[in-house]
Amino acid sequence: MPDTLIEYEAATLEARAVFDDIMATRKVDRVNNFWKALAHDPKTLRRTWESVKEIMSPGALDAVTKEMIYLAISTTNQCGYCIASHTAAARKAGMDDAMFAELMAVVGMANETNRLAAGYQIPIDDQFLAK
Amino acid sequence: MPDTLIEYEAATLEARAVFDDIMATRKVDRVNNFWKALAHDPKTLRRTWESVKEIMSPGALDAVTKEMIYLAISTTNQCGYCIASHTAAARKAGMDDAMFAELMAVVGMANETNRLAAGYQIPIDDQFLAK
Amino acid sequence: MPDTLIEYEAATLEARAVFDDIMATRKVDRVNNFWKALAHDPKTLRRTWESVKEIMSPGALDAVTKEMIYLAISTTNQCGYCIASHTAAARKAGMDDAMFAELMAVVGMANETNRLAAGYQIPIDDQFLAK
Amino acid sequence: MPDTLIEYEAATLEARAVFDDIMATRKVDRVNNFWKALAHDPKTLRRTWESVKEIMSPGALDAVTKEMIYLAISTTNQCGYCIASHTAAARKAGMDDAMFAELMAVVGMANETNRLAAGYQIPIDDQFLAK
Amino acid sequence: MPDTLIEYEAATLEARAVFDDIMATRKVDRVNNFWKALAHDPKTLRRTWESVKEIMSPGALDAVTKEMIYLAISTTNQCGYCIASHTAAARKAGMDDAMFAELMAVVGMANETNRLAAGYQIPIDDQFLAK
Amino acid sequence: MPDTLIEYEAATLEARAVFDDIMATRKVDRVNNFWKALAHDPKTLRRTWESVKEIMSPGALDAVTKEMIYLAISTTNQCGYCIASHTAAARKAGMDDAMFAELMAVVGMANETNRLAAGYQIPIDDQFLAK
Numbered sequence: 112m113p114d115t116l117i118e119y120e121a122a123t124l125e126a127r128a129v130f131d132d133i134m135a136t137r138k139v140d141r142v143n144n145f146w147k148a149l150a151h152d153p154k155t156l157r158r159t160w161e162s163v164k165e166i167m168s169p170g171a172l173d174a175v176t177k178e179m180i181y182l183a184i185s186t187t188n189q190c191g192y193c194i195a196s197h198t199a200a201a202r203k204a205g206m207d208d209a210m211f212a213e214l215m216a217v218v219g220m221a222n223e224t225n226r227l228a229a230g231y232q233i234p235i236d237d238q239f240l241a242k
Numbered sequence: 243m244p245d246t247l248i249e250y251e252a253a254t255l256e257a258r259a260v261f262d263d264i265m266a267t268r269k270v271d272r273v274n275n276f277w278k279a280l281a282h283d284p285k286t287l288r289r290t291w292e293s294v295k296e297i298m299s300p301g302a303l304d305a306v307t308k309e310m311i312y313l314a315i316s317t318t319n320q321c322g323y324c325i326a327s328h329t330a331a332a333r334k335a336g337m338d339d340a341m342f343a344e345l346m347a348v349v350g351m352a353n354e355t356n357r358l359a360a361g362y363q364i365p366i367d368d369q370f371l372a373k
Numbered sequence: 374m375p376d377t378l379i380e381y382e383a384a385t386l387e388a389r390a391v392f393d394d395i396m397a398t399r400k401v402d403r404v405n406n407f408w409k410a411l412a413h414d415p416k417t418l419r420r421t422w423e424s425v426k427e428i429m430s431p432g433a434l435d436a437v438t439k440e441m442i443y444l445a446i447s448t449t450n451q452c453g454y455c456i457a458s459h460t461a462a463a464r465k466a467g468m469d470d471a472m473f474a475e476l477m478a479v480v481g482m483a484n485e486t487n488r489l490a491a492g493y494q495i496p497i498d499d500q501f502l503a504k
Numbered sequence: 505m506p507d508t509l510i511e512y513e514a515a516t517l518e519a520r521a522v523f524d525d526i527m528a529t530r531k532v533d534r535v536n537n538f539w540k541a542l543a544h545d546p547k548t549l550r551r552t553w554e555s556v557k558e559i560m561s562p563g564a565l566d567a568v569t570k571e572m573i574y575l576a577i578s579t580t581n582q583c584g585y586c587i588a589s590h591t592a593a594a595r596k597a598g599m600d601d602a603m604f605a606e607l608m609a610v611v612g613m614a615n616e617t618n619r620l621a622a623g624y625q626i627p628i629d630d631q632f633l634a635k
Numbered sequence: 636m637p638d639t640l641i642e643y644e645a646a647t648l649e650a651r652a653v654f655d656d657i658m659a660t661r662k663v664d665r666v667n668n669f670w671k672a673l674a675h676d677p678k679t680l681r682r683t684w685e686s687v688k689e690i691m692s693p694g695a696l697d698a699v700t701k702e703m704i705y706l707a708i709s710t711t712n713q714c715g716y717c718i719a720s721h722t723a724a725a726r727k728a729g730m731d732d733a734m735f736a737e738l739m740a741v742v743g744m745a746n747e748t749n750r751l752a753a754g755y756q757i758p759i760d761d762q763f764l765a766k
Numbered sequence: 767m768p769d770t771l772i773e774y775e776a777a778t779l780e781a782r783a784v785f786d787d788i789m790a791t792r793k794v795d796r797v798n799n800f801w802k803a804l805a806h807d808p809k810t811l812r813r814t815w816e817s818v819k820e821i822m823s824p825g826a827l828d829a830v831t832k833e834m835i836y837l838a839i840s841t842t843n844q845c846g847y848c849i850a851s852h853t854a855a856a857r858k859a860g861m862d863d864a865m866f867a868e869l870m871a872v873v874g875m876a877n878e879t880n881r882l883a884a885g886y887q888i889p890i891d892d893q894f895l896a897k
Contacts, residue, residue: 116364116365143367143370144364144365144366144367145355145358145359145364148362148364149358149362151362151470151474152474152477152478154474154478154689155358155474155477155478155481158478158686158689158690159354159355159358159481162351162682162686163351163355165678165682166344166347166348166351166682167348167351170340170344171338171340171341171343171344172310172341172344172345172348176307176310177344177348179303179307179311180310180311180314180345180348180349180352181348181351181352182623183311183314183315184314184315184318184348184349184352184353184356185352185356186619186622186623187315187318187319187619188318188353188356188451189451189618189622189843189844189845190356190359190360190451191366191622191625192359192360192364192365192366193352193355193356193359194622194623194625195366195367195370195371195625196359196366196367196370197352198370198625199369199370207302208806209301209302210302210303212302212806212807212809212810213297213301213302213303213308214303214311214623215619215620215623215624215807215810216297216807216809216810216813217297217298217303217308217311217312217315218311218315218619218620218623219616219617219619219620219623219810219814220293220294220297220298220312220616221311221312221315221316221324221328222315222319222615222616222618222619223290223612223613223615223616224276224290224294224324224612225315225316225319225321225324225582225615226579226580226608226611226612226615227276227280227286227290227608227611227612228276228321228323228324228327229321229323229579229582229584229587230575230579230587230607230608230611230612231279231280231282231608232584232587232588232591233247233275233276233279233323234247234275234323235275235322235323235326235327236274236275236326236327238330239274239326239327239329239330240326282601282605283605283608283609285605285609285820286605286608286609286612289609289817289820289821290612293813293817296809296813297813313492317488317491317492318488319582320487320491320582320712320713320714321582322491322494325491325492325494326494329494339675343675343676343678343679345492346488346489346492346493346676346679347676347678347679347682349488349489349492350485350486350488350489350492350679350683351485353484353485353487353488354481354482354484354485355481356451356484357448357449357477357480357481357484358477358480358481360448360451360453360456361444361448361456361476361477361480361481362477363453363456363457363460378757378758405760406757406758406759406760407748407751407752407757410755410757411751411755413755413863413867414867414870414871416558416867416871417751417867417870417871417874420555420558420559420871421747421748421751421874424551424555424744425744425748427547427551428551428737428740428741428744429741429744432733432737433731433733433734433736433737434703434734434737434738434741438700438703439737439741441696441700441704442703442704442707442738442741442742442745443741443744443745445704445707445708446707446708446711446741446742446745446746446749447745447749449708449711449712450711450746450749450844451844452749452752452753452844453759454752454753454757454758454759455745455748455749455752457759457760457763457764458752458759458760458763459745460763461762461763469695471694471695472695472696474695475690475694475695475696475701476696476704478690479690479691479696479701479704479705479708480704480708482686482687482690482691482705483704483705483708483709483717483721484708484712485683486669486683486687486717487708487709487712487714487717489669489673489679489683490669490714490716490717490720491714491716493672493673493675495640495668495669495672495716496640496668496716497668497715497716497719497720498667498668498719498720500723501667501719501720501722501723502719509888509889536891536894537888537889537890537891538879538882538883538888541886541888542882542886544732544736544886545736545739545740547736547740548736548739548740548743548882551740552743552878552879552882555875556875556879559868559871559872559875560872560875563864563868564862564864564865564867564868565834565865565868565869565872569831569834570868570872572827572831572835573834573835573838573869573872573873573876574872574875574876576835576838576839577838577839577842577872577873577876577877577880578876578880580839580842580843581713581842581877581880582713583713583880583883583884584890585883585884585888585889585890586876586879586880586883588890588891588894588895589883589890589891589894590876591894592893592894600826602825602826603826603827605826606821606825606826606827606832607827607835609821610821610822610827610832610835610836610839611835611839613817613818613821613822613836614835614836614839614840614848614852615839615843616814617800617814617818617848618839618840618843618845618848619845620800620804620810620814621800621845621847621848621851622845622847624803624804624806626771626799626800626803626847627771627799627847628799628846628847628850628851629798629799629850629851631854632798632850632851632853632854633850706885710881710884710885711881713880713884715884715887718884718885718887719887722887738885739881739882739885739886742881742882742885743878743879743881743882743885744878746877746878746880746881747874747875747877747878748874749844749877750841750842750870750873750874750877751870751873751874753841753844753846753849754837754841754849754869754870754873754874755870756846756849756850756853
């Protein structure tokens with residue numbers, strides 16, 4: 112819905128403030144379509160950005176690890192937009208070709224064994240059970 | 243199906259060889275229920291183990307990162323067995339409480355924004371499009 | 374597959390009868406691509422329409438609530454066709470911008486907490502357990 | 505919710521008629537919990553049974569093939585109840601150990617390559633495109 | 636993991652403040668296991684609660700509609716904990732048996748047609764396309 | 767990402783060997799985009815092909831049954847690429863219009879009842895429980 116994306120000029124003051132913070136935090140001069148679309152609902156735009164900002168900033172896990180996990184989930188969920196945007200984000204954060212290749216291999220394998228475990232109705236090992 | 247798990251003594255020679263390699267590779271003296279269940283189909287047991295062994299050995303990504311990605315996907319897919327076993331595996335590979343907490347936060351957020359992107363029918367940004 | 378959609382003129386008598394009932398029930402003069410595609414299998418076309426007609430007619434829940442639930446699920450499942458068509462259907466049934474915004478916020482949040490509950494392996498509270 | 509299952513004696517006349525048809529069609533003397541639970545909503549009970557009856561009766565595909573497809577999907581969706589009940593149904597329809605083993609192998613592989621295709625953002629081959 | 640739930644007495648001051656707000660907002664004298672588990676990560680506990688509180692308070696959609704949407708998604712995602720807890724929450728917000736029955740019928744149907752639309756590779760109708 | 771597909775001429779020797787085996791096994795003179803994309807990671811290309819080759823060769827289940835199961839899963843997962851390519855593969859293996867129609871009907875129904883079973887929180891029947 113390209114023409115329903117809200118550009119900076121057309122955004123509410125509340126949405127602009129979020130756009131400003133995204134650009135300042137990420138040191139970029141534009142925001143992605145994701146944020147332009149959410150600007151239709153400034154409350155969700157603000158809440159989502161604040162959550163993303165808090166969650167994705169480096170902590171016990173570094174930025175590229177977090178972005179690769181994001182991409183793993185987006186791939187599992189078949190979200191086309193998210194795969195495209197988070198592949199770019201992970202690349203920017205340092206994911207090189209070899210890391211991408213290994214990431215995809217793990218994503219594929221986990222999705223496979225998740226179903227083998229379910230289909231074989233495998234009981235949880237005693238030592239993995241919450242005590 | 244506890245009584246349909248195949249223990250070492252009851253396993254075929256082909257399955258035992260896989261069990262042996264799992265125990266040697268992981269330096270453990272038993273295999274998880276997952277492998278005991280797959281022993282019903284030695285061909286799938288062997289193929290799955292060889293794939294897991296190749297994919298999960300450290301490379302461009304280290305072991306704990308790979309295990310956390312596995313856990314992220316298992317959580318997204320609501321696979322109870324896999325969540326339990328890969329939480330244990332990730333812990334063993336070095337995931338501490340802070341890493342687990344951040345992992346879960348990313349998993350939750352990615353699953354949320356995957357749906358916001360879909361529901362708002364957001365077009366992929368030109369710069370993210372494959373050229 | 375635009376050229377495999379079956380238009381009214383090319384449809385079987387059984388399929389035309391379903392098309393007629395869809396148009397009469399919805400007070401429209403055409404049917405969506407969904408029905409034109411299902412016309413390849415008149416039995417599934419008829420069964421699906423009869424089920425949709427029974428389920429989506431207002432009852433304990435009104436039409437717009439049912440359409441929003443349909444959209445919530447389509448969004449969760451990343452079904453592009455369904456998101457587009459049920460956004461239109463929900464709008465027609467009365468969903469305005471504010472309702473859409475809140476719907477999407479709930480969809481995002483539910484998808485997030487569904488994974489937090491799974492990943493933290495949270496036991497069901499006693500009072501929620503079926504007795 | 506065992507105590508919310510509706511047994512034959514407690515069912516409405518409409519629900520009993522469905523129970524009777526299920527038992528007659530399947531040549532069994534009881535119905536599964538699935539139907540006892542749906543008896544809370546006789547309309548959904550009837551509609552679901554009529555659809556299942558029409559869809560699952562042998563046609564271009566035989567009964568065991570249909571049951572294995574049902575199990576493949578239930579496994580992909582991580583539906584514990586459905587995996588248990590459709591494993592039993594497929595066994596009853598003729599699925600032996602070797603067929604189950606190959607079914608699970610395909611289910612696992614398809615779930616893996618579905619994600620590789622998504623993550624690598626692979627464009628559809630021209631010859632596979634709807635014309 | 637019952638023994639890893641954090642009760643009020645064992646919670647950090649930050650977590651207790653969230654527990655207090657949950658109890659005050661919902662006019663209850665205890666919090667669900669979900670919150671007790673998240674208390675392991677006070678930051679995620681706080682952020683998740685603040686988001687849930689903002690999103691689930693009545694607005695353009697009333698409380699019971701929001702809870703039913705939450706339940707629809709939890710059911711689609713096969714999240715056992717979420718199905719149990721949000722069935723209870725929707726009941727408390729006013730969902731009666733008839734509403735539950737219709738909700739489940741819509742959830743089932745949407746999940747069915749989502750796949751028919753995908754499998755038949757149905758192109759989006761021109762009038763549904765974002766302009 | 768058309769320009770990131772690796773054609774035979776540009777492929778590594780390891781990747782070419784896999785391409786050769788795919789063409790020889792399937793008696794075709796080209797490989798699908800899926801394999802050209804995986805050629806970026808020859809190890810995953812090789813492992814995936816060897817697994818697919820082993821799993822998809824006729825055994826207890828014939829080729830068309832395996833391809834239909836693959837398509838059922840791809841449809842459930844909303845994988846556009848996989849739906850297109852495995853519809854073609856299933857057609858080639860012998861799936862005719864009537865088989866496709868019945869396959870889709872089962873896929874739709876299974877996705878529906880998977881959610882009814884979850885939403886009604888139906889306990890597994892004693893006779894289906896693993897002993």
